[in-house]
Amino acid sequence: MGTYAAVVLAGGAARRMGGVDKPALPVGGRPMRDRVLAAVGDARPRVLVGPADAVPSGVRVTREDPPGGGPVAAAAAGLALLDADTAFVALLAADLPLLTRAAIGGLLTHLAPDDLPAATTSEQPPDGACFVDGDGRRQSLCGVWRVAALRAALDRLTVERGGSLSGAPVRALLAGLVVREVPWSGDGPPPWFDCDTDEDVRRAEEWAR
Template sequence: MEFAAVVLAGGRARRLGGVDKVLLPVGGRTLLDRTLDAVADADPLVVVGPPRPTERPVRWTAEDPPGGGPLAGLQAGLALLPPDTRTVAVLAGDHPHLTPATVDRLRTALRAAPPAGGAVLVDSDDRPQWLVGLWRASALRDAVPADARDRPLRAVLDPLAPVRVPASGLEASDVDTPEDLREARATDG
């Protein structure tokens, strides 16, 4: 179990009027399926959120209690990974422009920096995109507190001293607003 993935797909999408945003289509495919494509070689592939139709088989789980935030979702996803998992991609399910090449660049950066706990994509303003990263599973397990509910993800991941990997093109973009969705659809190539 060299490589696993945890995709967080349980948010409320308030800025999108509460729609199930990971099921919104971009280029004829859902945001969730597009994100899952980026980690198609992960085993297991875990999605945290309510079960929905997907094009590839995944293992479903949910944070407890529901609505506990991204860190609680990560905790729930980590609980389904085999103990011998070495690296884990942690992604939000709303990234329309991620590709396997994105994850490969993160993997390469992490291999080149043995002391780092992970590798995280940074946007054009050098801001870490905490939900586009590849992490050493042991470092994540050690860092996630027992009570993860409503705690900031950044506060747990930043101390792992991740390698910062500059985003290429639009791969750091996500869909949080109607404008983000319009842009994703307009730039789908």
């Protein structure tokens, strides 16, 4: 797989954690958002959507409209900063401290598998690929997508919602897209593990040691 971009969503309210800046919380001595950005260190460009006091060099930073408008509004803001010729994008939550570059690489192979020429299969090519957890639930903000498909979905949803993406659920954005669901079968902790509570952060810290 060639060049891809990455959009990392860091604007959540973290209500279950008292409203802290969750992506800035350290796991293994590094803020979670920095760990996610490192996992996509080969992406061009890398975009962080949300508040950020300090980010690694070269990362583009923007905010969703309105601030706090949710992941779909944040995805739209992030995609607006991609280069015109970007074909693939990793769309990621910023609270995935166990994400690895190998996991992202594995997802990307599902968008253009080398061993499955289009002429030899009747299966519709996927618009994206994301991990599923052990119960089969999609981890939609731990996935990779065709930029054209996401932009078309954003345009459709904007019209359906009367011009505003604020508060739109991710499932509404992805409705109608062909999604390849990928179970994690590699070594180590699941890369889709997100930190929604203090206990999740403690568990991730143990895994990261």
